[in-house]
Amino acid sequence: MRGFLLLLVVRTAAYKKAYKIVVFKESRTGSTWMADMLAHEPAVAYFEHEANNCFNKKVQVDPSRVRSDTLRTFLGILGAPRCNMTCRAYDDAGVPTFAVAAAEDPRARPGCLAGKIVGFDVAAEHLLRQNAAPLTWRGDWPRLLRLPDVTPVVYARSNLVKRKVSNVHADVLQKFCWGTHKVVTAKARECYEEHRAELEKPLALHAGKLAAGAHGDALKWSSLLDNVTEAAGGARPFVMYYEALQLDPKAEIERLFAAVGLGGKGEPVPEVLARSTSVKITSDDLRRSVANFDDVALELDALDPCLAAQFRDADSAVFADLCLPGNRRVPWEP
Numbered sequence: 001m002r003g004f005l006l007l008l009v010v011r012t013a014a015y016k017k018a019y020k021i022v023v024f025k026e027s028r029t030g031s032t033w034m035a036d037m038l039a040h041e042p043a044v045a046y047f048e049h050e051a052n053n054c055f056n057k058k059v060q061v062d063p064s065r066v067r068s069d070t071l072r073t074f075l076g077i078l079g080a081p082r083c084n085m086t087c088r089a090y091d092d093a094g095v096p097t098f099a100v101a102a103a104e105d106p107r108a109r110p111g112c113l114a115g116k117i118v119g120f121d122v123a124a125e126h127l128l129r130q131n132a133a134p135l136t137w138r139g140d141w142p143r144l145l146r147l148p149d150v151t152p153v154v155y156a157r158s159n160l161v162k163r164k165v166s167n168v169h170a171d172v173l174q175k176f177c178w179g180t181h182k183v184v185t186a187k188a189r190e191c192y193e194e195h196r197a198e199l200e201k202p203l204a205l206h207a208g209k210l211a212a213g214a215h216g217d218a219l220k221w222s223s224l225l226d227n228v229t230e231a232a233g234g235a236r237p238f239v240m241y242y243e244a245l246q247l248d249p250k251a252e253i254e255r256l257f258a259a260v261g262l263g264g265k266g267e268p269v270p271e272v273l274a275r276s277t278s279v280k281i282t283s284d285d286l287r288r289s290v291a292n293f294d295d296v297a298l299e300l301d302a303l304d305p306c307l308a309a310q311f312r313d314a315d316s317a318v319f320a321d322l323c324l325p326g327n328r329r330v331p332w333e334p
Helices: 002-016 031-039 063-079 097-104 141-145 160-176 186-194 207-231 242-247 249-260 293-303 305-312
Strands: 019-024 044-048 117-122 150-156 238-241 321-324 328-331
Touching (some): 019 063, 019 249, 031 044, 031 242, 031 249, 141 150, 141 207, 150 207, 160 186, 160 207, 160 305, 207 305, 293 305, 305 321
Parallel strands (some): 019 150
Antiparallel strands (some): 321 328
C-alpha cells in the first residue's frame, strides 16, 4: 500500500510540474518572431516577451522600487506560476499585483500548467523602467536561475555580421519612422510602406567598422554565456538559434522542448506557427542589402575570415563559433 501511495505521489508531482525557461536575448535577433511562435504553442502556458518592461507605463512607479519589483515579478513567474498571468497589472498604489499575489500564494502550482512551459525573454543588460539598474548577475539572477525546473536559454543570432547590418538598417528606419527600430505595430508598418523605397536602398558599408562592431558583439555574447553559466550554478545554457528557426522552425522548437524535458515517444508534436508580427527589413542575402558587397567581402577576408564567411552566407546557416578579435574563435556551445 505504501508503495502504491508513493507511486501516486510521484505521478501527481510529475503531473503538476511546470517547465520554466528564461530566454536571454539581444536586440535585432528576431526575438519578436521567436516569442510569437512560443506564445502560440499549445505546450506553452505563458510566455512574456521582453519582460524587462513588465510594468504598466500608465502607472507612475516609484523609481526606487523598480528593481526590487522586477525581481519579485520574475520570481513569481518562475517560482509560483498561475493561470492567466500578466506582469503588467498594478493596484491603485502602483504595486505590481501579480508579484504580490505570487509571493503571498503558498498553494501548489495549478493544474492548468501541468506539463507546460512558463517563462519570459529578457535583455539582461538593459536598464529597467525609470532608468533603474538591471538585475545583477551575482545577487539577483542566481535566485531566479537556480529555482527548481528552470532552464536558462540564450537565443542567439549566430551571424553577427548580418546582425550589425540589421542594426544599420534599424538606424535608417528610425530616421524615417521616428521612435521605432523595428516594424511591428500598425503605425510602424504604415510608415515602412510609405518610405519603403528609401528603406530598401542598398547600404554602403565600411569593412573595418563592420568587423569592429561584430567583434565587440561577439565579446558581449561570450560574456553573456559565461554570466548565465555562473548564475545557473555551472550549468551551461541551452542555445537556440535564429537561423535554425528560419530554416526549420518546427525542428528548433522541438529541440527547445527536448532541452526542458518535454517531447519524446508518444507525446504530441509541437504545432509551430512560423509567422511573425514583425516585418524583416534586411535581406538574408547581403548582396541585396550592401551596395559595395564585393569590396567589403575582400576586406573582411584580410581582417577576419570567420566574419567574411558570415558576410557571404546567403542560406541562413548556423555558425557554430563566435568570431573574436585577433582571429580567435569560441563555440556558442562547448
